[in-house]
Amino acid sequence: MADKRRVIGKALRKVDAAAKVTGATKFADDLAFPRMLFCKLLRSTQPHARIVSIDTSAAAKLDGVQAVLVGQDLPIPFGILPVSQDEHALCIDKARFIGDPVAAVAALTEEAATAATDLIRVDYEPLKSIASAEEAVEHPEPRIHDYGDRGNFHKLIDLEFGDANAGIAEGDMVREDLFFFEGSTHLPMEQHAAVAMWSPDQKLTLWTSTQTPHYVHRALAKVLELPAARIRVIATPNGGGFGGKSDPFNHEIAVAKLAMITGRPVKITLTREEVFYCHRGRHPTLMWVRTGVKKDGAITGMHFRSLLDGGAYGSYGVASTYYTGALQTVTYHIPCYHFQGARAFTNKAPCGPKRGHGTPQPRFALEVHIDKIAEQLGIDPAELRLKTLVPANSLTANYLRVGSMGLGKCIAKVVEGSGWKQKFRKLPRGRGVGLACSSYISGAGLPIYWNNMPHSGVQLKCDRGGGVTVFCGSTEIGQGSDSILAYIVAEVLGIDPFDIAVVTGDTDLTPVDLGSYSSRVTLMSGNAALQAAERARQILAVHAAKKLEIPVDRLSFAERRVYDAKDPKRGMSFAEAVQSAEAAEGTIGTVGSYTPPMSAGKYRGAGVGPSPAYSYSACVAAVDVDPETGIVRVPTIWIAHDVGRSINSAAVIGQVEGSIYMGLGEALMEEMAYRGNRNVVHKIPSLLEYKSPTTLEMCDVITYLVEDPDPNGPFGAKEVGQGPLLPVMPAVANAVYDAVGVRIDEVPITPEKVLKALRKKQKGEPGRHGPESFPDIPWPEPMRVPTPWEGGDGKAVSPGRPAITAERPH
Amino acid sequence: MLRLPFFTYLEPKSLADALRMKADAGPDAMFVAGGTDLYPNMKRRHQEPKTVISLMGIPELRRVESTTLGACLTLSELTARPPDRLTAAVSTAARLVSTPLLRNMGTLGGNLCLDTRCNYYNQTYEWRKSIDFCMKKDGHICWVAPSSPRCWAVSSSDVAPVMVAIGAEYRLLGPQGERVVPAGRFYHNDGINYLTKQPDEILVDVRIPKPNGxxxxxxxxxxxxxxxxxxxxxxxxxxxxxxxxxxxxxxxxxxxxxxxxxxxxxxxxxxxxxxxxxxxxxxxxxxxxxxxxxxxxxxxxxxxxxxxxxxxxxxxxxxxxxxxxxxxx
Amino acid sequence: MTSESKVKIALAVNGEPTEIAFAPHKTLLEVLREDLGLTGTKHGCELGECGTCTVLLDGTPVLSCLVLGLACAGRTVRTVEGMAQGGKLHPLQDTFADLGAAQCGYCTPAFLLAAEALLAANPKPTREEIKDALAGNLCRCTGYIKIYEAVELAAARMRGEKAEPTTESLYGR
CATH class of the missing domain: 3.30.390.50 (CO dehydrogenase flavoprotein, C-terminal domain)
Known part of the structure; x- marks a missing residue:
């Protein structure tokens, strides 16, 4: 079976590339049907208000208007997490941010639908609005939601692994730092769109630009009170996702309901401004960290606090909050660790999972914190990191199981490639280099809603003509997931990937895959595809071997042939192999599925952080800082990424470069800005004023692929879509310090902040810009979990506070 | 999708036709050149002309003669000219406007007459409703300076400061005939009334001063x-x-x-x-x-x-x- | 409101004479996508702030979201659908596909057309010239690098050179 790999690792064209470059790919807004109506949502103009009344009568009478919906028409709440079912398709009694949808219209044209929304009169009774997490801490009332841990806290977490205070006290040095990470948004080039169709046999079909058709399917069934069997969700190829299309959305439910009412297809395409209101992007996060270290850099203990500004709804927020504390432990050995995290509700667009989900913020804090520690200890920051690496195949203090671990190799690559030793602290003023590392999950160990079914399923059908069709619920968002399925099946069956038809993201046709999030697809759907393909190969092999009169284990599958490895001329075409198997057994189809290994942690909250495999990255950023203006430019980034094994190296590099791009935007300019003093309105919901780097800001990227195959990944593959983003922000911050000697403990690192810090330094004050304090938060009693080296078994010894009551709105 | 409102679109072939069409259509009509400023404004309902009169089909507006630049030259056409000292700064400014695509569409005249900008104003109708609108459109208060009697929207043209600095002259044609205005007197420090040009006047061309050191x-x-x-x-x-x-x-x-x-x-x-x-x-x-x-x-x-x-x-x-x-x- | 009478114009789309009737306030973007069914042209803001709706108008790249359909009477329009000929990809399409310059593919038609116009004017652009020419098109997936490499490779092939992607570009260092 140990054939030379013909597909895996090669830089092949993606299976959807030709459609993408010819404009043939049909995105959701490209769909049109006869008699199709257009939907428009009326959104709240108040950040926090009771809805006293809504008068839709004038809108309903407008020429061309076919239906108008308000909140009462869709009273059942939904939300991505079972613990945060706090959204309604249209606000019922309360609007929670400017942009919250309150009514929906379906009309013959988009123009008529827009005109109709203008005619809807909403009478609001304004409530005090909450513009920031700090304000939410200060003002438990009025509560934005009537559920959550306390006041305007959505979630409060306190987890302690070992005695962190005692551990920290053992350090030769203790360092404390504060950091702030501003919110940012995904900004996919495709604005969300959806088309719903209702058929007279009571079946609903929804085409939508979603990363998670399975969760949309569940939400529709719940809110519309339809049997799931009567609902078909088709995820159209996403014109960029990055996490922003991972929740079930108001507009998806609204068009579905409007299609049911009118019996006609209904389409909605959000405007760019509305995409900002969908958001679910990076949580603005304030962080405090305290670490004890030995003189040689060994960490003796760490205490980390985070305060997340969640925006108006739950979304993935509970998971995001746990993620701000989970992955600190998988890079550098931390023997005892205390994490406290809080998520506040505010009257802004809801935050959620953006590329790196909850981990870029703490990673920024940690990597800048380590840079400061290294300087204080007089150790090169690359050396310090190398000395403290978590070993491969080990368990962390918080019970994350690290498998393959290529971070050491990654650091070596970028240190060598960037000329780190010749540059660090040696460049002329204004120029600098900075180093940072990171790690990310290859899919989450637990599903979003509790169940013990597989996370990914694949069905495979072999055609007697030699073609193969792969069916999988995974969703192509540009990352190449359709291609991964084809490559893996092609490798196992020895056929050309382009002989394979890939059918994905369709709840009627494909087995469930949980969706394109958490960097889970290559590993999970890849493993499912691998299993299905190996099962098909076994079936084909039995009959081919019989026909060739050789033992099964002498067969090779390659170049569309099945043949005797010892005598390659002796064999048959792949199509003939399918035909003999089909003649003997009937139609040839197999299934494969994947369930991640059990997590080692058994404490409450242990569900966030475990993954079948962790990717690792190391990054060196070069910066030029203009000391007169504070303007920072990044000419080059060197990045090494431990992807386990590349399934397609060109696609891996594409993910690395794209991650660097998005990280660079977050590092230097991207910001979800609100005007707290002007009704908490989003300051800049446009592609012009939300600053996404252009070709002229993008840096050169020198990519090194480190391949440290992980036994849990298909062919050893780990994730690449998110991890390489994480080290960019801290590497740039550390490089700015190297260049001009000031610490910007906050992203984005804007010229204003750099110049302020430089001015302070000139005056003899600390050359730093960043947060000054962390508010007092009513943390619950910590849940104490003994570490593995204290003999712990992954369970908590003290329960912490009582389990959250399942308070739900309505 | 953001769409344009309904309006009548006219394409005069001469300056005289353009002036006549404007006179016929009255104050609800506006001239448009490249459309890169007006059309987004119309989509966001800042400017709501019922009639739009395109100047792009008028040959006189696209002329270049030594030191005279027609107002409807696109910014790309302006930067494509071989650089000389005379127009180097104009060319630099034009090349720094927006993007290559927008410079292929936007014109010299359009940039010189660019609507003042403000991030309380350059927002959709729905957004502006959330702040109860602003003085420049549909509201009463300038949110930039709430006690101010005037609008503080910002002149955001790249080429205009150069024209004012070098002392260029703008030739305008209106129902009353032609007049030449020094660039420095073409602009007002008022976010709403930011041009001395009358709505029914057309900016025809710009004369750059002769080289004399x-x-x-x-x-x-x-x-x-x-x-x-x-x-x-x-x-x-x-x-x-x-x-x-x-x-x-x-x-x-x-x-x-x-x-x-x-x-x-x-x-x-x-x-x-x-x-x-x-x-x-x-x-x-x-x-x-x-x-x-x-x-x-x-x-x-x-x-x-x-x-x-x-x-x-x-x-x-x-x-x-x-x-x-x-x-x- | 819904019964605005249509106007009819003649223009050439991807080399074919086309007559089309549409509501007079429609932009070229809307006419292409909704009235001609050419959905290869995408949109990301409809305000001229992203470059996603780029098409070639008389050979010049412009934003179709800010061009009136009516203003296109008698003119030639080229969209991504016109690039492949006889079932064969344009060299730019080939290199975009091979290098992974298209990830989600949404901004791709715009980049292809802007790049095609660049190469028509400048068959051997430097990396800096490519960046300048594409500075009006946003892409959130690729970080642009694979796009530059694809344009460079296609340019070389269009000049008749026998060019292949670099190893670093496909396999890293």
Whole structure:
């Protein structure tokens, strides 16, 4: 079976590339049907208000208007997490941010639908609005939601692994730092769109630009009170996702309901401004960290606090909050660790999972914190990191199981490639280099809603003509997931990937895959595809071997042939192999599925952080800082990424470069800005004023692929879509310090902040810009979990506070 | 999808036709050239003409004659001309406008007449409703300065400050006939009434002063090297008399509702060589009246501080150009 | 409101004479996508702030979201659908596909057309010239690098050179 790999690792064209470059790919807004109506949502103009009344009568009478919906028409709440079912398709009694949808219209044209929304009169009774997490801490009332841990806290977490205070006290040095990470948004080039169709046999079909058709399917069934069997969700190829299309959305439910009412297809395409209101992007996060270290850099203990500004709804927020504390432990050995995290509700667009989900913020804090520690200890920051690496195949203090671990190799690559030793602290003023590392999950160990079914399923059908069709619920968002399925099946069956038809993201046709999030697809759907393909190969092999009169284990599958490895001329075409198997057994189809290994942690909250495999990255950023203006430019980034094994190296590099791009935007300019003093309105919901780097800001990227195959990944593959983003922000911050000697403990690192810090330094004050304090938060009693080296078994010894009551709105 | 409202679209083939169509359609009609300013404004319902009269089909507006530039030349056409000292600064400014695609569409005249901008104003109708609108459109208050009787939207043209600095003249044609206005008197420091041009007048062309020893440069500050409007533009014009500054004008863009000339800064330069001291003095003079408001990208105090840096750099460039042989572009 | 009478114009789309009737306030973007069914042209803001709707108008790249359909009477329009000929990809399409310059593919048609116009004017652009020419098109997936490499490779092939992607570009270092 140990054939030379013909597909895996090669830089092949993606299976959807030709459609993408010819404009043939049909995105959701490209769909049109006869008699199709257009939907428009009326959104709240108040950040926090009771809805006293809504008068839709004038809108309903407008020429061309076919239906108008308000909140009462869709009273059942939904939300991505079972613990945060706090959204309604249209606000019922309360609007929670400017942009919250309150009514929906379906009309013959988009123009008529827009005109109709203008005619809807909403009478609001304004409530005090909450513009920031700090304000939410200060003002438990009025509560934005009537559920959550306390006041305007959505979630409060306190987890302690070992005695962190005692551990920290053992350090030769203790360092404390504060950091702030501003919110940012995904900004996919495709604005969300959806088309719903209702058929007279009571079946609903929804085409939508979603990363998670399975969760949309569940939400529709719940809110519309339809049997799931009567609902078909088709995820159209996403014109960029990055996490922003991972929740079930108001507009998806609204068009579905409007299609049911009118019996006609209904389409909605959000405007760019509305995409900002969908958001679910990076949580603005304030962080405090305290670490004890030995003189040689060994960490003796760490205490980390985070305060997340969640925006108006739950979304993935509970998971995001746990993620701000989970992955600190998988890079550098931390023997005892205390994490406290809080998520506040505010009257802004809801935050959620953006590329790196909850981990870029703490990673920024940690990597800048380590840079400061290294300087204080007089150790090169690359050396310090190398000395403290978590070993491969080990368990962390918080019970994350690290498998393959290529971070050491990654650091070596970028240190060598960037000329780190010749540059660090040696460049002329204004120029600098900075180093940072990171790690990310290859899919989450637990599903979003509790169940013990597989996370990914694949069905495979072999055609007697030699073609193969792969069916999988995974969703192509540009990352190449359709291609991964084809490559893996092609490798196992020895056929050309382009002989394979890939059918994905369709709840009627494909087995469930949980969706394109958490960097889970290559590993999970890849493993499912691998299993299905190996099962098909076994079936084909039995009959081919019989026909060739050789033992099964002498067969090779390659170049569309099945043949005797010892005598390659002796064999048959792949199509003939399918035909003999089909003649003997009937139609040839197999299934494969994947369930991640059990997590080692058994404490409450242990569900966030475990993954079948962790990717690792190391990054060196070069910066030029203009000391007169504070303007920072990044000419080059060197990045090494431990992807386990590349399934397609060109696609891996594409993910690395794209991650660097998005990280660079977050590092230097991207910001979800609100005007707290002007009704908490989003300051800049446009592609012009939300600053996404252009070709002229993008840096050169020198990519090194480190391949440290992980036994849990298909062919050893780990994730690449998110991890390489994480080290960019801290590497740039550390490089700015190297260049001009000031610490910007906050992203984005804007010229204003750099110049302020430089001015302070000139005056003899600390050359730093960043947060000054962390508010007092009513943390619950910590849940104490003994570490593995204290003999712990992954369970908590003290329960912490009582389990959250399942308070739900309505 | 954001769409245009309904309107009537007319394509005159001559200036006379254009004026007649405007007269017929009345105050609800507007002229359009490249459309890159007007159409987004119409989609966001800032400007709501019932009739739109395109000037792009009028040959006279697209003429170039030595020092005269037709108003409907696209910005790309302007930058594609071989650079000479005469139009180098104009060309630089034009090349710094927005993106290559928008420069293929947007025109010289359009940039010179660009609607003032403000991030309380350049928002959709629904967004503006959330702040109860603003003085410039549909509301009563200027949110930038709520007690102010006037609108503080910002002049965001790149080319206009250069035209004011070099003393260009604009030729306008209206129902009353033709008039020529110095660029400096074409603009008002008022976010709403920012042009002295009447709505029924057409900007026909721009005359650049004859070469007689002057030089000019333009420096632009913005977040990204593309797309972004200036948050500060610095246009500097110097009339050289051998190595001495005979006369100078410093004009700031992006800090007021019009291209703001700072006469004190010019005075600080007059009569001497461009020394480090005179440059610093002029930069200081320009810094003082520069009053950016909180309605564009970036923090306003930083933008004000940048006036000093950018004016100094512009002057240094002019000095380098004067003293470096062979750089006579 | 819904019964605005249509106007009819003649223009050439991807080399074919086309007559089309549409509501007079429609932009070229809407006419292409909704009235001609050419959905290869995408949109990301409809305000001229992203470059996603780029098409070639008389050979010049413009934003179709800010061009009136009516203003296109008698003119030639080229969209991504016109690039492949006889079932064969345009060299730019080939290199975009091979290098992974198209990830989600949404901004791709715009980049292809802007790049095609660049190469028509400048068959051997430097990396800096490519960046300048594409500075009006946003892409959130690729970080642009694969796009530059694809344009460079296609340019070389269009000049008749036998060019292949670099190893670093496909396999890293």
């Amino acid at each position: 002057w030089d000019a440069v333009y420096h632009k500050l913005r977040r990204r090297g593309s797309f972004d409007f200036p948050v500060l533009g610095v246009a500097v014009w110097i009339q050289w008399n051998r190595k001495t500054v005979a006369d100078a004008r410093i004009v700031l863009g992006g800090v007021a509702s019009y291209p703001q000339e700072v006469p004190e800064a010019g005075t600080a330069l007059r009569g001497g060589a461009l020394s480090d001291e005179s440059i610093a003095a002029a930069a200081e003079e320009a810094y003082r009246p520069s009053k950016p408001m909180d309605n564009t990208d970036f923090d306003l105090s930083w933008r004000k501080q940048m006036t000093r840096v950018y004016v100094s750099r512009a002057l240094q460039q002019l000095r380098d150009r004067r003293t470096t042989p062979g750089l006579d572009v």
